Amino acid sequence: MDKNKSNMTALFNPKSVAVIGASGNSEKLGFHVIKSLTKGRFPGTIIPINPNSNKIMGLTTYPSITDYKSRIDLAIVVLPAGLVPQVFNECSDKGIKGIVLITAGFKEIDDPAGADLHEKVAAIANAAVIPVIGPNTFGMINFHADLNASFTPEFSLLKKGTIALVSQSGGISHLLGFVAMRMDIGFSKIVGLGNRLNVDFAEMIDYLMNDPETRVIMLYMEGIEKPRQLMETAKRHNGKKPIIIYKTGNSEKKDQAAKSHTGSMAGRREIYQGAFRQAGILALDGTETLLDAAKALSSSPIPDGPEIAVLSGQAGPGITACDICETRGLKIAGFNDYTQHKINEYLPPLALRTNPVDMGPAWYDSSATKEIVRAVIDDENVNGIILLVMFASANADLIKGLSSFLMNRKQQKPLITCILAPPGVWDEQIETFEKSGALVNYPTPERAAMAMAALWEYKKILDGK
Amino acid sequence: MDKNKSNMTALFNPKSVAVIGASGNSEKLGFHVIKSLTKGRFPGTIIPINPNSNKIMGLTTYPSITDYKSRIDLAIVVLPAGLVPQVFNECSDKGIKGIVLITAGFKEIDDPAGADLHEKVAAIANAAVIPVIGPNTFGMINFHADLNASFTPEFSLLKKGTIALVSQSGGISHLLGFVAMRMDIGFSKIVGLGNRLNVDFAEMIDYLMNDPETRVIMLYMEGIEKPRQLMETAKRHNGKKPIIIYKTGNSEKKDQAAKSHTGSMAGRREIYQGAFRQAGILALDGTETLLDAAKALSSSPIPDGPEIAVLSGQAGPGITACDICETRGLKIAGFNDYTQHKINEYLPPLALRTNPVDMGPAWYDSSATKEIVRAVIDDENVNGIILLVMFASANADLIKGLSSFLMNRKQQKPLITCILAPPGVWDEQIETFEKSGALVNYPTPERAAMAMAALWEYKKILDGK
Numbered sequence: 001m002d003k004n005k006s007n008m009t010a011l012f013n014p015k016s017v018a019v020i021g022a023s024g025n026s027e028k029l030g031f032h033v034i035k036s037l038t039k040g041r042f043p044g045t046i047i048p049i050n051p052n053s054n055k056i057m058g059l060t061t062y063p064s065i066t067d068y069k070s071r072i073d074l075a076i077v078v079l080p081a082g083l084v085p086q087v088f089n090e091c092s093d094k095g096i097k098g099i100v101l102i103t104a105g106f107k108e109i110d111d112p113a114g115a116d117l118h119e120k121v122a123a124i125a126n127a128a129v130i131p132v133i134g135p136n137t138f139g140m141i142n143f144h145a146d147l148n149a150s151f152t153p154e155f156s157l158l159k160k161g162t163i164a165l166v167s168q169s170g171g172i173s174h175l176l177g178f179v180a181m182r183m184d185i186g187f188s189k190i191v192g193l194g195n196r197l198n199v200d201f202a203e204m205i206d207y208l209m210n211d212p213e214t215r216v217i218m219l220y221m222e223g224i225e226k227p228r229q230l231m232e233t234a235k236r237h238n239g240k241k242p243i244i245i246y247k248t249g250n251s252e253k254k255d256q257a258a259k260s261h262t263g264s265m266a267g268r269r270e271i272y273q274g275a276f277r278q279a280g281i282l283a284l285d286g287t288e289t290l291l292d293a294a295k296a297l298s299s300s301p302i303p304d305g306p307e308i309a310v311l312s313g314q315a316g317p318g319i320t321a322c323d324i325c326e327t328r329g330l331k332i333a334g335f336n337d338y339t340q341h342k343i344n345e346y347l348p349p350l351a352l353r354t355n356p357v358d359m360g361p362a363w364y365d366s367s368a369t370k371e372i373v374r375a376v377i378d379d380e381n382v383n384g385i386i387l388l389v390m391f392a393s394a395n396a397d398l399i400k401g402l403s404s405f406l407m408n409r410k411q412q413k414p415l416i417t418c419i420l421a422p423p424g425v426w427d428e429q430i431e432t433f434e435k436s437g438a439l440v441n442y443p444t445p446e447r448a449a450m451a452m453a454a455l456w457e458y459k460k461i462l463d464g465k
Numbered sequence: 466m467d468k469n470k471s472n473m474t475a476l477f478n479p480k481s482v483a484v485i486g487a488s489g490n491s492e493k494l495g496f497h498v499i500k501s502l503t504k505g506r507f508p509g510t511i512i513p514i515n516p517n518s519n520k521i522m523g524l525t526t527y528p529s530i531t532d533y534k535s536r537i538d539l540a541i542v543v544l545p546a547g548l549v550p551q552v553f554n555e556c557s558d559k560g561i562k563g564i565v566l567i568t569a570g571f572k573e574i575d576d577p578a579g580a581d582l583h584e585k586v587a588a589i590a591n592a593a594v595i596p597v598i599g600p601n602t603f604g605m606i607n608f609h610a611d612l613n614a615s616f617t618p619e620f621s622l623l624k625k626g627t628i629a630l631v632s633q634s635g636g637i638s639h640l641l642g643f644v645a646m647r648m649d650i651g652f653s654k655i656v657g658l659g660n661r662l663n664v665d666f667a668e669m670i671d672y673l674m675n676d677p678e679t680r681v682i683m684l685y686m687e688g689i690e691k692p693r694q695l696m697e698t699a700k701r702h703n704g705k706k707p708i709i710i711y712k713t714g715n716s717e718k719k720d721q722a723a724k725s726h727t728g729s730m731a732g733r734r735e736i737y738q739g740a741f742r743q744a745g746i747l748a749l750d751g752t753e754t755l756l757d758a759a760k761a762l763s764s765s766p767i768p769d770g771p772e773i774a775v776l777s778g779q780a781g782p783g784i785t786a787c788d789i790c791e792t793r794g795l796k797i798a799g800f801n802d803y804t805q806h807k808i809n810e811y812l813p814p815l816a817l818r819t820n821p822v823d824m825g826p827a828w829y830d831s832s833a834t835k836e837i838v839r840a841v842i843d844d845e846n847v848n849g850i851i852l853l854v855m856f857a858s859a860n861a862d863l864i865k866g867l868s869s870f871l872m873n874r875k876q877q878k879p880l881i882t883c884i885l886a887p888p889g890v891w892d893e894q895i896e897t898f899e900k901s902g903a904l905v906n907y908p909t910p911e912r913a914a915m916a917m918a919a920l921w922e923y924k925k926i927l928d929g930k
Contacts, residue, residue: 032859110814151857157887167781169779169781171778171782171783171855172781172785174856175885178885179908181888222780222784248784286909314637316635317640318636319713323714349575390636390643392603392617392619392639394616422643423647443753444644444751445640446753
């Protein structure tokens with residue numbers, strides 16, 4: 001393994017972490033970083049660095065990293081910008097393998113001194129082959145290593161999962177994290193790239209493609225400096241793991257105190273979307289749309305084709321899902337004779353028995369629902385199933401009735417659901433289904449259908465279409 | 466008041482309710498209807514009707530409504546379709562004022578006997594001027610009267626509020642209800658129109674426009690039989706209360722599905738959207754978009770113009786919101802000199818100080834944030850404010866610091882927010898803000914911006930644009 005690769009690995013999996021600029025004062029970011037490491041139960045050594053303290057939060061504190069005699073793998077730097085070059089030299093001398101540079105005041109400020117400083121520290125880091133996350137970042141979290149190297153201890157409330165977020169915005173990283181908490185979605189890593197001293201989207205994609213804990217790579221981007229490098233990197237890994245992106249900042253005058261023009265924005269969006277797609281990156285719009293797609297891509301089989309069966313406990317949600325399917329490139333499958341025969345056997349003529357299927361009349365009989373779902377899943381005309389069940393007092397036991405069938409089914413086709421009840425009623429059963437990989441559940445039929453569409457889009461990327 | 470109007474009032478505000486087809490067997494809908502009334506704590510008299518029981522759930526049960534000697538205002542009918550004409554005659558004789566006809570098997574079935582039955586019972590109801598909700602409905606709920614006249618007791622878990630939902634689909638009514646529970650949104654009424662014997666969208670709009678408990682009328686529609694009547698009714702009330710609609714069943718393939726579900730032909734999206742707008746109805750796509758708009762319209766002032774200020778605690782969410790604003794017809798306002806001066810006073814040059822404003826550097830100083838928000842709200846160039854705050858450990862007290870300012874402010878411009886933290890952290894404070902009417906909060910910046918866009922669209926409707 002080359003030094004760059006091994007240092008990237010050490011950056012995300014350090015045995016010892018120094019916080020340069022640690023503080024016992026809760027008005028300082030250095031305080032919150034120490035809190036993140038301790039509250040996140042980092043199992044390695046935490047070394048606060050501060051020349052004016054002996055102890056911070058009960059941890060022995062050193063005046064400088066040189067004064068700490070054992071090995072340090074990762075340094076988190078929260079000092080003022082002017083002090084950073086000296087600290088980087090010390091890090092280089094100490095043999096530190098990775099740096100998270102939270103400090104702001106480099107290239108992003110108007111003053112050319114900021115850009116100079118940026119170049120200066122980049123030169124030091126590059127000479128020593130030290131990968132740097134930042135500057136001007138909230139930090140990064142490697143959930144599987146219990147490493148919260150950020151100034152937000154609350155990131156450690158997130159579940160461990162298989163989605164890696166690489167983001168250009170700290171605000172959006174916090175947003176996605178907090179929304180994910182409410183959706184019970186877990187992450188492998190969250191990385192705030194900040195102003196990208198030497199670790200950019202491309203470097204992170206290279207790293208994450210070989211990260212066994214990451215199944216889906218999720219990017220948030222505002223501007224892009226090296227589009228070719230990103231596109232070529234993504235293309236090189238095409239098909240290995242899904243890469244999805246949310247790109248904002250499409251309007252030309254967003255940061256000017258002036259009225260903007262919608263036309264140019266739409267145009268720019270289209271250009272980006274096309275380029276991403278060519279590189280095998282799936283572009284999606286919106287916080288929830290991005291998380292919904294990541295959830296499906298991280299835990300569902302991919303459909304072989306666009307033909308979808310919509311099975312609903314009630315007609316309305318089925319029609320709603322069909323509307324989305326048809327505007328997002330999916331097709332409403334025609335059943336084979338056996339399936340249609342089975343459905344006709346269990347449902348009276350008054351129900352919708354073709355696709356979408358209104359299973360309402362089978363409510364009281366979960367074995368009928370089960371047989372319909374089974375026949376549809378086994379139908380070779382069907383590539384994916386959207387199952388929609390709204391709770392009613394009269395169908396309260398339906399989900400329990402489907403349990404043994406769903407849990408023991410060999411999952412080869414995506415089963416995307418909106419199984420919805422008042423809070424607390426079906427939550428546990430849905431969680432069990434999701435944990436077992438039996439299905440992926442969404443809060444509305446529209447979002448279920450859009451997640452299915454994302455799976456199909458990824459299949460087309462895999463097939464080079 | 467004419468008899469029709471007074472009977473509509475009695476239908477939604479009965480003193481006594483008979484359940485014709487009540488049952489003690491939990492496999493029958495008549496069981497769940499009784500449960501809805503009792504669990505919903507209906508304060509009036511509940512009269513189960515069943516010739517084979519003396520008591521159902523502890524309530525004295527009568528063989529027929531004729532055997533009950535006092536007045537009955539509302540009858541909920543859950544008998545098989547064939548028995549309905551006779552029951553309707555009895556209701557007419559008894560002087561019953563309103564009926565909820567849950568029973569299915571009328572116009573929606575293939576058999577022409579269904580349509581005949583429909584005409585027959587319609588004739589009886591119309592002759593007696595009895596408004597009928599249904600047939601083929603889950604029922605209706607009047608939250609302010611604690612009347613759950615549906616087969617889903619769980620609707621009573623919803624908060625009392627000022628949004629009335631009138632829906633052609635039981636499944637979508639359940640969906641919207643359960644999603645609203647999670648969003649803490651309250652309803653005034655939920656009405657499942659079913660196959661609309663004599664109460665259609667137009668009749669409900671007429672009624673709800675004069676309903677003091679309803680501020681926003683929310684429609685879900687699949688097919689429409691009498692478009693002119695609906696459009697004319699909406700137009701007649703233009704400006705009185707917002708009417709928003711979610712219309713599905715737009716794709717050609719599903720015309721068939723929507724037809725058999727609701728007994729009418731579904732139309733094309735483009736034609737309807739234009740027609741709705743001309744009638745002063747705001748068409749929106751999606752469960753959450755509909756609820757988000759209803760929430761804003763029911764509790765926020767309307768902007769006088771499209772010029773929006775985006776104030777964000779972090780740049781990313783602000784840029785995201787701006788993208789949505791610009792694609793949804795809003796404009797990014799230019800501040801006046803006083804406002805810009807104030808912002809420059811509190812924020813360093815490294816921040817985004819024009820619109821959108823990145824208030825990050827004012828994090829530790831809630832009085833700075835307060836002064837910026839105050840100046841922007843008072844700026845005559847600004848018609849509405851989107852405020853975005855992602856929690857971080859370092860800004861944990863920010864919201865508390867804004868509290869007295871936000872709670873005492875005279876609210877003349879919409880303040881739409883995405884204030885987001887890990888579950889439990891800021892929930893209580895946000896709830897207090899929302900209850901006081903200080904702001905309307907959303908789970909993402911995109912949804913906040915879309916809600917603002919809905920407010921502006923309604924303003925254009927008010928102005929006849």
